[in-house]
Amino acid sequence: MTAALRSPVQALCRHDDSAWVKTEVAGLEVQEVAHEGSRLIVVRQRIAERPHGGGKRLLEVPGYKFQALRTNLPASTDALAVWRRYNGRADIENRIKELGTQFGLKGLCCRSFWATEAACHLAICAYNLCVGLQRRLGSTSRAELVNLRWRLFSCAAVFSHAQGRATLKLAVATQRARSWWLALLQRFTQPDHLCDAVDGLHARSPRHRVVSPTSTA
Structure with missing residues (x-):
């Protein structure tokens, strides 16, 4: 250490x-x-x-x-x-730290040992889903959960069926942000996006590292 x-x-x-x-x-x-x-x-x-x-x-x-x-x-x-x-x-230590500070791993101590283990596995699963999402977005650098929350998850939106057509309205202010969102949505409309997202969870990359339960031992 x-x-x-x-x-x-x-x-x-x-x-x-x-x-x-x-x-x-x-x-x-x-x-x-x-x-x-x-x-x-x-x-x-x-x-x-x-x-x-x-x-x-x-x-x-x-x-x-x-x-x-x-x-x-x-x-x-x-x-x-x-x-x-x-x-x-060395990078595993950074991932363990991220799991503790951003995915609540430090506060998942339950009365039952098996409940604690299940909660920890759920946190690791959430982390891996975030990694798979970034791979699907084609991100060249890994973003932590706090950055994803600020840039992606916290964007206000309204989904409606205006004139019989499914419409998603995003509260995006700047042209740069709009271009980023358009590129993102185009990637998700590709027919193979679900398969790629699942495959991405099993791939290994120096920029996007998937954490397995054994990695925290």
């Missing part, structure tokens, strides 16, 4: 070059210490060589980004392997 870059960890970040161990990844160095019964691994990445590397900058140490990881993996798993393992599942 990640460790906050508080003062004790920042002190490690300020160590001189002799305290850092170079790795096979260019521009990435590590140091490791024992901390509260576990291994604390501090990673620094040289921005000039790894401009897109993750981590935080410190004003006192320009030119680098830093990360701290705490693990109970044995010493046979070296620091670089721990870093790579964390990167492979």
Whole structure:
């Protein structure tokens, strides 16, 4: 798991070059210490060589980004392997956080264990439906529920049969928003939209990640 870059960890970040161990990844160095019964691994990445590397900058140490990881993996798993393992599942932590803050996962504790499990699965299902919807809309970047609610779900509308014709009137003010809604509705009128929406729930994408119940374990 990640460790906050508080003062004790920042002190490690300020160590001189002799305290850092170079790795096979260019521009990435590590140091490791024992901390509260576990291994604390501090990673620094040289921005000039790894401009897109993750981590935080410190004003006192320009030119680098830093990360701290705490693990109970044995010493046979070296620091670089721990870093790579964390990167492979780092986005899952963001999805778990999103499920807790926006889909109510933190407040779904019921008296019965099985009721709690059913509520959690329902929240995950709602998340996956939102992901499938975004795929169907052709979105190139993932939007969280709060953004979908503001942009899509909260749009006022009236459905009527004016002159015998089904009509949907949307309260959309700007021309840009109208163009977005027209493109959206055209996609949903395509005959294969239901099949694509279902298939999208099973697809994998780095921008739109479907969460399975086991992902929250």
